[in-house]
Amino acid sequence: MTRVAGTLFFLTAVGAALFLFFIKQQVREMEEELGIAHRNILRHQEAIQVLRTEWSYLNRPARIAELAERHLAMQPLVARQFVGFEEIPYRSAGAALPAPAQATAQATAQTATLTAATLTAAAQTARAGGAAP
Amino acid sequence: MTRQFEQSSLNLRPPAPDPNPDRAAHFFSEGCSAQVLETGRTRLLAAGVVFTMAFLVVGWRLVDIAVFSAGTEPRIAAAPAATPRSGRADIVDRNGVVLATSLPTASLYANAKQVRDPEAAAARLVQVLPDLSRSEVAAKLATGRRFIWLKRNLTPRQHYRINRLGIPGFYFEREQRRFYPHGNLTAHSVGFTDVDNRGLSGIERSFDEVLRDRGTPLALSLDLRVQYAMTEELSAAMTEFDAIGAAGMVMDVASGEVLAMVSLPSFDPERPGAAPADSRFNRASLGIYEMGSVFKIFTVAMALDEGVVTLESGYDTSKPIRVARFTINDYHGKNRWLSVPEIFMYSSNIGAARMAIDTGTAAQRSFLDRLGLTRPASIELREVGTPMLPSPWREINTMTIAYGHGLAVSPVQFTTAAAAVVNGGRFQPATLLKRAPVARSADARSEGTRIMDRATSLKMRRLLRLVVRRGTGRQANAEGYLVGGKTGTADKLVGGRYARNTRIASFLGAFPMNAPRYVVFVMVDEPKGIERTRGYATGGWVAAPVVRAVIERIGPMLGVAPVRADAEQDDGEGLLVQVRTRIQTVAVD
Numbered sequence: 262m263t264r265v266a267g268t269l270f271f272l273t274a275v276g277a278a279l280f281l282f283f284i285k286q287q288v289r290e291m292e293e294e295l296g297i298a299h300r301n302i303l304r305h306q307e308a309i310q311v312l313r314t315e316w317s318y319l320n321r322p323a324r325i326a327e328l329a330e331r332h333l334a335m336q337p338l339v340a341r342q343f344v345g346f347e348e349i350p351y352r353s354a355g356a357a358l359p360a361p362a363q364a365t366a367q368a369t370a371q372t373a374t375l376t377a378a379t380l381t382a383a384a385q386t387a388r389a390g391g392a393a394p
Numbered sequence: 395m396t397r398q399f400e401q402s403s404l405n406l407r408p409p410a411p412d413p414n415p416d417r418a419a420h421f422f423s424e425g426c427s428a429q430v431l432e433t434g435r436t437r438l439l440a441a442g443v444v445f446t447m448a449f450l451v452v453g454w455r456l457v458d459i460a461v462f463s464a465g466t467e468p469r470i471a472a473a474p475a476a477t478p479r480s481g482r483a484d485i486v487d488r489n490g491v492v493l494a495t496s497l498p499t500a501s502l503y504a505n506a507k508q509v510r511d512p513e514a515a516a517a518r519l520v521q522v523l524p525d526l527s528r529s530e531v532a533a534k535l536a537t538g539r540r541f542i543w544l545k546r547n548l549t550p551r552q553h554y555r556i557n558r559l560g561i562p563g564f565y566f567e568r569e570q571r572r573f574y575p576h577g578n579l580t581a582h583s584v585g586f587t588d589v590d591n592r593g594l595s596g597i598e599r600s601f602d603e604v605l606r607d608r609g610t611p612l613a614l615s616l617d618l619r620v621q622y623a624m625t626e627e628l629s630a631a632m633t634e635f636d637a638i639g640a641a642g643m644v645m646d647v648a649s650g651e652v653l654a655m656v657s658l659p660s661f662d663p664e665r666p667g668a669a670p671a672d673s674r675f676n677r678a679s680l681g682i683y684e685m686g687s688v689f690k691i692f693t694v695a696m697a698l699d700e701g702v703v704t705l706e707s708g709y710d711t712s713k714p715i716r717v718a719r720f721t722i723n724d725y726h727g728k729n730r731w732l733s734v735p736e737i738f739m740y741s742s743n744i745g746a747a748r749m750a751i752d753t754g755t756a757a758q759r760s761f762l763d764r765l766g767l768t769r770p771a772s773i774e775l776r777e778v779g780t781p782m783l784p785s786p787w788r789e790i791n792t793m794t795i796a797y798g799h800g801l802a803v804s805p806v807q808f809t810t811a812a813a814a815v816v817n818g819g820r821f822q823p824a825t826l827l828k829r830a831p832v833a834r835s836a837d838a839r840s841e842g843t844r845i846m847d848r849a850t851s852l853k854m855r856r857l858l859r860l861v862v863r864r865g866t867g868r869q870a871n872a873e874g875y876l877v878g879g880k881t882g883t884a885d886k887l888v889g890g891r892y893a894r895n896t897r898i899a900s901f902l903g904a905f906p907m908n909a910p911r912y913v914v915f916v917m918v919d920e921p922k923g924i925e926r927t928r929g930y931a932t933g934g935w936v937a938a939p940v941v942r943a944v945i946e947r948i949g950p951m952l953g954v955a956p957v958r959a960d961a962e963q964d965d966g967e968g969l970l971v972q973v974r975t976r977i978q979t980v981a982v983d
Contacts, residue, residue, distance in 0.1 A: 313495070320491065
């Protein structure tokens with residue numbers, strides 16, 4: 262009985278020691294990994310910071326304005342281009358629609374943006390078409 | 395220990411019958427001895443139970459701590475939300491665009507003892523860094539010193555390419571350097587630092603400690619797009635009118651946030667030493683100027699608020715006012731009775747002066763005090779100008795201040811005060827820091843300190859709109875944005891005298907006037923008249939077109955819905971009525 266208990270205690274102690282050793286080893290390895298990860302994070306953060314700065318530098322309004330002028334057929338938005346919902350004409354029943362070809366030509370001739378001028382023109386055509394017959 | 399315990403319990407067994415009955419009797423009788431043993435055993439048992447319980451409790455607590463409750467230790471390891479970065483914090487605009495940042499840079503140095511072939515090393519190095527002289531580098535490397543700076547603050551690309559050259563004896567030293575990607579665009583408000591990254595001006599200086607300690611970027615109220623629009627339009631006007639400087643501000647009337655603060659000429663914050671002191675001078679916050687007629691905004695607002703005049707009262711402006719050796723005259727003289735709206739619209743000095751006299755010096759002083767015009771602006775900059783007040787404040791000062799002479803304030807102070815006039819009468823100090831969005835009620839009622847009646851502010855909106863529709867500010871009328879404003883042209887004091895041909899042209903605009911959201915202030919220093927403007931260099935000709943151009947550009951960006959020209963309800967006609975109350979001239983002497 263005594264001997265059995267003693268052996269049992271001894272084995273437990275050895276087991277615990279081994280367990281502790283392996284856990285400790287594992288922790289050390291993981292800490293090393295963590296250190297590497299931290300260094301990587303720092304390196305990437307610095308790289309991101311450099312890229313963010315470059316992004317900000319490339320987005321200088323003066324440069325964007327120049328690029329837009331060179332590559333885009335667009336103009337600054339003017340107040341006339343904003344139209345409220347109430348100003349968009351309803352299609353009245355039975356009224357002749359404006360000829361699609363004409364309308365498209367008009368739209369492309371200006372820009373792709375829906376301008377107030379085209380809308381009023383469309384409304385006038387619609388009204389004129391309705392009155393003609 | 396356990397074994398000992400067992401032994402001791404063995405000893406406690408009832409003793410075997412004595413093999414020698416002849417020896418002296420036991421001290422205790424047989425019965426007595428049994429009783430003692432019994433007591434001992436019971437005590438031992440009790441102690442054992444107590445110890446067992448104690449061990450069990452301790453054991454259970456151990457298990458409890460180790461297994462069940464992890465204590466304060468988090469069960470899931472979480473990375474900190476924002477890993478603090480080393481170095482000085484960034485400064486960003488209200489949309490997160492980087493305005494100032496610290497970057498680690500590498501600086502190249504050589505240990506000449508380890509460089510085997512100085513000639514070849516120099517030849518390869520200048521391929522990457524063409525601005526270095528090959529012979530100089532070779533000479534330096536041939537000296538055999540242990541530490542030689544070759545080039546400070548390399549770009550990441552140069553760093554990479556030098557590394558690829560793989561020359562032995564070349565090393566890098568890591569350094570932090572402050573970068574301003576937008577250069578001179580925000581130089582005055584953001585400021586700059588010295589070589590040791592200590593803030594020397596602007597936000598860099600006033601928030602030096604904060605920037606050093608915090609890991610997250612500091613967001614300013616500036617909007618880079620608005621800042622750019624203002625800078626571009628101002629510098630165009632400066633060139634056209636051959637001016638020596640200009641300042642511009644855009645401010646949110648409800649929150650006091652400064653969206654743009656421009657002072658021209660500007661400078662490169664990475665090389666502040668190369669710029670003249672005049673360029674580094676912040677005209678928008680440090681410069682103080684006599685603003686001229688734009689000040690009539692406050693005169694009229696004060697007279698209306700104090701109940702001295704109504705929109706139907708009027709004054710005789712046909713004769714100039716003579717006080718002591720001064721004569722107050724009108725620039726656009728009408729020589730008749732003018733109603734209050736007309737006085738404002740035609741910018742009559744005589745009318746404004748009479749209005750101020752009727753309101754009184756004490757009232758004027760307290761009103762300007764409430765508008766923050768008598769103390770330095772509370773903006774987050776160290777470069778803040780102290781206003782120049784008349785001392786003593788006599789009646790003649792009251793009259794000249796009515797049309798903006800004799801009291802010099804900074805553009806920041808002026809814009810903040812004007813914002814309070816149009817926003818419903820609440821004073822909101824100017825700020826360069828981004829604020830949490832305030833509830834956009836029509837007048838932001840919950841914000842700021844009330845400085846005048848809401849009704850007065852509503853009248854002022856109509857009057858300002860009238861100036862732009864029909865008065866001196868017509869050139870500021872940005873279509874669709876219901877601009878209201880006031881022109882100002884002030885003669886500059888040159889050597890103690892007002893010089894006729896050196897002046898400051900300014901314009902204060904606000905839009906949209908049905909529910910003002912932004913004020914725009916433009917000031918051009920010493921514009922010269924040109925042919926296009928028929929020789930005029932007044933606020934209406936110089937500054938008002940700048941305000942129009944700026945509003946047309948920033949309106950769509952800031953999400954202000956334009957109103958169609960024919961949909962404007964108040965055409966200002968109602969303001970232009972015959973003078974009902976003629977206020978007789980108060981004798982001035």
